[in-house]
Amino acid sequence: MSTKKNSSKPNIVKTFHIKTFGCQMNENDSEKISGMLKALGYQEETDVNKAGLVILNTCSIRENADERVLGNIGAFKTVKKTNPDLILAVCGCMMQQPEIVNQIVTKYPQVDLIFGTHNLHQVPELLNNYQVNGNRLIEVWEDSDTIVEDLPVDRKYPFKGFVTIMNGCNNFCTYCIVPYTRGREVSRQPDKIFDEVNKLVDDGCIEITLLGQNVNSYGNDLGDAVNFAKLLRELNTIDKLKRIRFMTSHPKDLTDDVIDAIAECDKVCNYIHLPIQSGSTRILKAMNRKYTQENILDRVNKIREKIPGVAITTDIIVGFPGETEADFLETLKVIKRCQFDSAFTFLYSIRTGTPAATMADQIPDEVKHDRINRSLKVLHQISHDINQTYQDQIVEVLVEETSRNNAKRMTGRTRTGKLVNFPGNESDIGTEIMVKITEAKTFSLDGEKIGQEGIHGATHTDDDAISANS
Ligand code: SF4
Structure with a gap:
């Protein structure tokens, strides 16, 4: 879609600056955008105020993240007055929400290009079209059942790299916007992943991090011949590759086979990020996580039994709607039983458009803060005690x-x-x-x-x- 705002052809300054918000998936997307721009002859500019093209790759996991991005976009109104040739592009998860796009279209005339998570491969085409007449362009695909392959990737580090193995999520946790912004799960063909990893290794990379919203369900859409455990075992055979990491593992899909594969494969690091979110079975049900406290304990026991010296980290949300003191104490109990090496802890915050946003019994802020402080105290003590075991090692x-x-x-x-x-x-x-x-x-x-x-x-x-x- 094109909207008229400027009848003159813009002067193109072929330098760019990308600001990335959010997770590693977004970082990997930004590396691809950077790769496409460099292939077009653009050069990276570290000073955002000097770049001819600024791209904000947005995250919408939390509502205050949206506000931060809108604040950033707002600041470009003044920059545009002094630098009218600046092209401002906004992409990423926020653009998958039509109400946000409408807000940008009506309130932020300084934005020239808008594209979404499913069509970032169109960057060269969009830029080219924009350069023809300077009209604002909006191109956001609602969903996609394919992954565009062979995009150039401009890696941040030569020795380690992200490799996206799947896009999207089918889980619909009640607090999470991701299934609405990243669409349904689509796995890459294993040979494409192999090609990418082999190329990385040929270029000197020794560590890869496999990325997906839920890597454990990798291959569910590709038939019985492919799954995450098999992928790990296959990648483990690549000569010169030294470390394989992955993010993120949904506890409900972490099978014995995956745990065995991690234990068997010498290149797969003995580290698992296992986001439990809560230790209360009642709250886990309200979150639609599809596992119980017993399932968490069973998975963690199995991991520790099979993978000696493993480090396990997690994510915890405190103050989910309806969380009682008793529920919170269950979470503390699970944290202590699991002995997580560290955790990302979050205060539950309303994410408009998700089922939890309209649930009754939202928890007051002071209760959330009290609970997060108490959970951090326990988590920090565990981190400290575990780290002490490294002394003199x-x-x-x-x-x-x-x-x-x-x-x-x-x-x-x-x-x-x-x-x-x-x-x-x-x-x-x-x-x-x-x-x-x-x-x-x-x-x-x-x-x-x-x-x-x-x-x-x-x-x-x-x-x-x-x-x-x-
Ligand atoms: S598994 Fe749940 S929290 Fe994770 S991306 Fe999917 S819906 Fe969001």
């Missing part, structure tokens, strides 16, 4: 970047996802280094480099650093 760290606070220190992650800081230099980035932990803190570990990966022999104790404790 030697761990394998994939070095990712220079520490933000100290240019002489490097930062990276263990296979269990622990953040490790140690004195080093930039040449360490992208390599696996053996580090002895000298100080275990609640949220990170400090250490000293003792050598490159491959010399660890019997001293490599990363897998043994945490004892089974669920």
Whole structure:
């Protein structure tokens, strides 16, 4: 759809800046948009005020995220006055909501291009059409049953990369907008995933993170020959690939076969993010999560039994409508039983358009804050205690970047996802280094480099650093 706003042809400045909000799926989408723009001859501009094209890749997981994005768009009204050639594009999950698009169309004339999550491959075409006459363009596909392959991807890191294995979600948790913004589950063909990973590895990548809203249901739409466990086992055979991670695992779909595959495959990191959201079976039912407290405990026991030294992290929502003190205490009980390494904790917030938004018995803010503080206290103590087990251990760290606070220190992650800081230099980035932990803190570990990966022999104790404790 095109709406008239400017009769003159815009002057094109071929520099771009992408601002990404939200999750890793959005980050991976932004890498694809960046790849397409670079293929068109655009250059990345780090200063948003100097770019000829600014793209806001939006997230709508929470209502205040929408407000943040609208605030960002609002600020471009002034920028456009001084830089009328600036092209402002907005894409991502928020654009899949027609009421948001209507709001932008009526209140934010500074926006030139709007596209959605299902048609980001159209960026070159949209830009080209916009450049013809300067008319605002809106192109949002409601859903899609295919994944466009072979888009150029401009990776942020050369040594690690995201690989989307599926799009969408079929679960309709009552608090979540994702099934409405990302559509139904569509899995990529395994050979396409293989091609992408092989290419990444050929380019020097040693760690991949497989992405999907619910990776455990990968392949459900592709027939019996394909599933997530098989995919992990196949990817594990790729030479030179060293680490395989994945996000995110819905507890209801985490089968014994997937747990076995993680345990068997030496390249699959001993780390699982398992978002439980609540420990109360009653609240889990109201959330439409389709599992119970017993199911959570059973899965966590199974994971710890099969994968020694595994780290498990989670997501918790406190203050879901109708959550009583007794329900909350069930969540605390499950947190203690599961001994999560860490957790992302959220205050429930109303997300318009979801069933939970209109549920009776919304919880007052002060109760939510009290509960989140109490859950953080328990979680932080567990994180601290688990991290203490790393003291004096030697761990394998994939070095990712220079520490933000100290240019002489490097930062990276263990296979269990622990953040490790140690004195080093930039040449360490992208390599696996053996580090002895000298100080275990609640949220990170400090250490000293003792050598490159491959010399660890019997001293490599990363897998043994945490004892089974669920
Ligand atoms: S599984 Fe639930 S929370 Fe996760 S994306 Fe799907 S609907 Fe949202």
